[in-house]
Amino acid sequence: MPAAKWSTAEELATDEDAFIKLMHCLAGVYFWEFFTSLDFDWAFISGKKKFQWPLIFYMLGRYCLFFALIGILIALDARTEVNCQALYTFDQLAGDAAVGLASINLSIRTMAVWSQNLWIVIPLVLVILGHWSLILQGVLLTAEWIPGQGCAITKTNNTTLAATFIYSMCFDALVMVLSVIKLYGRKQRSQLVSILFKDGMIYFLVAFIANAIATSFMVLNLNAIMAIIFNVPAAIASTIVACRAVRRLSNFSNNGPEIYTASSHSGVVGFRSMTNQVQSSHGVATRPRSGHTKDISAGVHVQMQTFTVEEAPDNLRPKALDLESAGSETDVGSPVDYADYKSEAL
Structure with missing residues (x-):
C-alpha cells in the first residue's frame, strides 16, 4: 500500500477499529492471567510466605501493566469527554515500566547465577539505569478528545519509542548470554539449572520477538495508530513470561526436599x-x-x-x-x- 494511503481518513478509521478490538482482546488475556495467579500474590500478602525484596519487581511489573490496561480501556470506551492526554501518558509510562521491570526480573536471576560477582552486577546495574533513562523520557505521544469518536492518538515520538524497545532487546540478549555462559557448560544439570536455563530461554525468545515486531512498526511509521499498535502486545508478552518464570522458581522449593x-x-x-x-x-x-x-x-x-x-x-x-x-x-x-x-x- 502506498505510504499516502496509510494517512487517509478511511484507513485511519479502519486502523483505529482494529486497535480497539486488539486492545480488548489482549486485556482479556492479561486479566485472565492476572486473576488466575492471584493466589501466588495472596500467599505473600497474607503472610503465608515470607516476602523478600526480589518480589518487589515482580509485583510492580504485574500491577503496572494491570492498571495500564485499565487506563487504555477507559480511554477507548469513554463516551463522555475525559482528559485523553493524561490517560495515555499514564498508560505509556506504566506500560513501558512493565517492560523495564520484566527485564529487571531476568537480570536479577543472572546476577544470582553469577553469585553476585561485581564484574557482572555493576555493568548490569548501569545497563538497567540506561534502560530506565529511556523509559522515563516523558510524554512520547499526543492524544486528543474528538467529539463523536472519543480519545484518539494524533502524534507519536517514534524515535524514542523505537530506541526504548531496541534497548530492551539488547538488554535481554545480554543477560541471556551471561546466563548461558554460566549454565550451559555444566556437565550434569540439576533440575534447578534446567528450569533456569529453559525459562530464561523462553522469556528471551518471546520478549525478543514481541519487541522486534513492535519496533518494526515504529520504524515504518505508517501512521500514528500503526506505529504503536504492537507496543501493548510486547509489554503483555514480556510481563507474562517474566512473571511465570518468577513463580516457577519461587514454587520450585515447595515440591520436594x-x-x-x-x-x-x-x-x-x-x-x-x-x-x-x-x-x-x-x-x-x-x-x-x-x-x-x-x-x-x-x-x-x-x-x-x-x-x-x-x-x-x-x-x-x-x-x-x-x-x-x-x-x-x-x-x-x-x-x-x-x-x-x-x-x-x-
Missing part, C-alpha cells in the same frame, strides 16, 4: 533438617552430618532425587547421608540474597 552448600567450592551438601520426611515405610528421614550443622540461611537450594535407606524395622532411625561428591555437580553458585525468594536461591 532442599539441600544447601556452605559455598560454591565446599563440595559438601546436606539435606536440610527441616524436611524430616520419612520417604517410605522403611525409609529414614535425613539430617545434616554433625560436622556440617551450621545454619546457612542464604545457601544454595537445589532439587535432588530423594534418597532412602532400607533397614530392618527394629533398626529404623535417622541417619546422615554422605553426599561429599554432590556439591560439585549440583550447586550453581555461592550463597546470595536471591535465596530469600523462598524459591531456589541460586
Whole structure:
C-alpha cells in the first residue's frame, strides 16, 4: 500500500477499529492471567510466605501493566469527554515500566547465577539505569478528545519509542548470554539449572520477538495508530513470561526436599533438617552430618532425587547421608540474597 494511503481518513478509521478490538482482546488475556495467579500474590500478602525484596519487581511489573490496561480501556470506551492526554501518558509510562521491570526480573536471576560477582552486577546495574533513562523520557505521544469518536492518538515520538524497545532487546540478549555462559557448560544439570536455563530461554525468545515486531512498526511509521499498535502486545508478552518464570522458581522449593552448600567450592551438601520426611515405610528421614550443622540461611537450594535407606524395622532411625561428591555437580553458585525468594536461591 502506498505510504499516502496509510494517512487517509478511511484507513485511519479502519486502523483505529482494529486497535480497539486488539486492545480488548489482549486485556482479556492479561486479566485472565492476572486473576488466575492471584493466589501466588495472596500467599505473600497474607503472610503465608515470607516476602523478600526480589518480589518487589515482580509485583510492580504485574500491577503496572494491570492498571495500564485499565487506563487504555477507559480511554477507548469513554463516551463522555475525559482528559485523553493524561490517560495515555499514564498508560505509556506504566506500560513501558512493565517492560523495564520484566527485564529487571531476568537480570536479577543472572546476577544470582553469577553469585553476585561485581564484574557482572555493576555493568548490569548501569545497563538497567540506561534502560530506565529511556523509559522515563516523558510524554512520547499526543492524544486528543474528538467529539463523536472519543480519545484518539494524533502524534507519536517514534524515535524514542523505537530506541526504548531496541534497548530492551539488547538488554535481554545480554543477560541471556551471561546466563548461558554460566549454565550451559555444566556437565550434569540439576533440575534447578534446567528450569533456569529453559525459562530464561523462553522469556528471551518471546520478549525478543514481541519487541522486534513492535519496533518494526515504529520504524515504518505508517501512521500514528500503526506505529504503536504492537507496543501493548510486547509489554503483555514480556510481563507474562517474566512473571511465570518468577513463580516457577519461587514454587520450585515447595515440591520436594532442599539441600544447601556452605559455598560454591565446599563440595559438601546436606539435606536440610527441616524436611524430616520419612520417604517410605522403611525409609529414614535425613539430617545434616554433625560436622556440617551450621545454619546457612542464604545457601544454595537445589532439587535432588530423594534418597532412602532400607533397614530392618527394629533398626529404623535417622541417619546422615554422605553426599561429599554432590556439591560439585549440583550447586550453581555461592550463597546470595536471591535465596530469600523462598524459591531456589541460586
